[in-house]
Amino acid sequence: MPEALYSADQTRELDRLAGEAGLSGEELMERAGRAAFDVLLSRWPDVSRPAVLCGGGNNGGDGYVVARLAREAGLEPVIHHLRDPERMKGDALTMARRARDAGVPMRPLSVDDLPVDAPLLVDGLLGTGISDALRDDIRALIEALGRLGKPVLALDVPSGLNADTGAPAGAVLSADCTITFIGVNRGLLTGAGPVHSGELLFDDLGVDRPVYQHIDRPVWRPSPARLRHWLPPRRRDAHKGHFGHVLVVGGDHGFAGAPLMTAQAAARCGAGLVSLATRPEHAPAVLARQPEIMVRGVDGAESLRPLLEKASVVAVGPGLGTGPWGRVLLEEVLESGLPLVIDADGLNVLIELDADARDNWILTPHPGEAGRLLGSDGATVQADRFAALESLAARYGGTVLLKGLGTLVRGDGGTALISDGNPGMATGGMGDVLTGVIAALHAQGLPGYQAAALGAMAHARAADRAAAAGGERGLLATDLLAALRPVLNGDDER
Structure with missing residues (x-):
């Protein structure tokens, strides 16, 4: 884990700066999905039918990449989406279409249609954008997913956890493992963050060190x-x-x-x-x-x-x-x-x-x-x-x-x-x-x-x-x- 920890706004700024340094959003999303899929294979090597939960933002875009890579590797993933994939925007829309073209099955996610038979949930629902209390329907959905009792791999941050404060926004889909990208959000390591994040992993996605120097005074994790x-060592003549x-x-x-x-x-x-x-x-x-x-x-x-x-x-x-x-x-x-x-x-x-x-x-x-x-x-x-x-x-x-x-x-x-x-x-x-x-x-x-x-x-x-x-x-x-x-x-x- 790196020493520097960031707010959600700072991690978004890191994303932007990485783009200026030559790493496109599409490439970063591909790398994030690949890193998460590698964790899936190493932590749950026997899982063949993961349920990939995709929200409507970039966090969902990472999920679409995971699902496509799983399909290409011979697994049988199913995407459960909060938003119609064709209503996605930008790089996330590109990844949703690639997953569809790869033949990944997709179905809407709701409290009435949950992945009850899936052996593993990949959480790409809400990401780091949560700052206020969850809407009642989203809170009910997260609570229902938690009651399934499935192991969870969270992308960036467990859904429902405030990435800045580490406080739940009403309900949190607790993860067994969380992989976070480019910058570690400070809320993952304080308050209720460690309770809900499980094992915390980090991948910088190949972002160059100079990019990080543009962020002023991040929170510091002493080592x-x-x-x-x-x-320093004591002098020999110390008293x-x-x-x-x-x-x-x-x-x-x-x-x-x-x-x-x-x-x-x-x-x-x-x-x-x-x-x-x-x-x-x-x-x-x-x-x-x-x-x-x-x-x-x-x-x-x-x-x-x-x-x-x-x-x-x-x-x-x-x-x-x-x-x-x-x-x-x-x-x-x-x-x-x-x-x-x-x-x-x-x-x-x-x-x-x-x-x-x-x-x-x-x-x-x-x-x-x-x-x-x-x-x-x-x-x-x-x-x-x-x-x-x-x-x-x-x-x-x-x-x-x-x-x-x-x-x-x-x-x-x-x-x-x-x-x-x-x-x-x-x-x-x-x-x-x-x-x-x-x-x-x-x-x-x-x-x-x-x-x-x-x-x-x-x-x-x-x-x-x-x-x-x-x-x-x-x-x-x-x-x-x-x-x-x-x-x-x-x-x-x-």
Whole structure:
């Protein structure tokens, strides 16, 4: 998969630019159909009677190519079309006529005439043009197709999925495999996109690299190879003072574990020194669990202040609570002016304080917290994660990391999308560990945007390593601690 991800408008612009560079729309459609047919043969070699679902646009045109190639290869495809083929336009009309001339059977598609006997559905119905809610008849058709329980190969994007946001437009024909062309749409990798796309494949159709340089600031999908140079090898004469001092603030009564995991992650990810300011009664347990952490009991702002004077980055929020103790500590942290990573209850208290925007913090909300920060709710955030991210960045400044499937990071380096991770991460403490990872990288000199993007990627890849070793179910946040070390030291096998 490429690093750059695009909106639907940007992928259409790539199509246009490819045409200017000498690749006609007809040639691109032929290549897309060929690439999809090759996937069909490799994934479903025993399927002889695929049902090819064709809409009225270019996505349908790709489907007509797949059907024609299947016929020419000796298969028995049937085209089920939403629009009379003769009412198609441009290159799609050309491909429809070629399929007809090749002898491919064609029949209208409706809820009353579904391909109930087909062993495979090739989805070329709606493509990337969906932006609003589906019409009732189209939604009913997609739902009926989904109830058939057939395997699905989607062309470009599963029908009914918004290619920009990754949100369903009312109903989605979930795919077992999706092949996308020229540019990967960003919605395939965040929100509900990965849920409905199945295995995601990409083919650039031979478009030359210079074409892509005309698209300004696509969303970036970080990779270990690109990010690792931000953490150069350490000098032989290095000492702990070179790698920053992370101060973790949190752990109200009954919540000692959250800031402890944050501090452990910061230590495992290379911070030179890690301190933890928490309730005094938590100190013995923290020392017993991780003696490398310098734990201090604090009752209020006065006892926290000397610790802030020694810190280079503060991670605040895990287990902080929203009571008077946590509120006083967060106010003191904000007053310090230090670079901050704010998570969990720190974000909830931040809302109460109605704090002004600032450039030197990293906010790491999950969708529910993001909704509260914006005065809305988690469902609204999930309906358009990119729009929510932009709103958060505009309101609060600095760097914002929006958690969830396809974590998003927005800062002065643009927008990044983290495509690693697995469902085993849906357990308590994962966010606390992520906070420590980011704080450690920030303390080692990475700017906020880089620290957040690299930290989220490393966190997700460590979770993938841990899940590969023992399975997703039962994965604990502390299982990531050992896996983070090899990921950040370049020993990443994938």
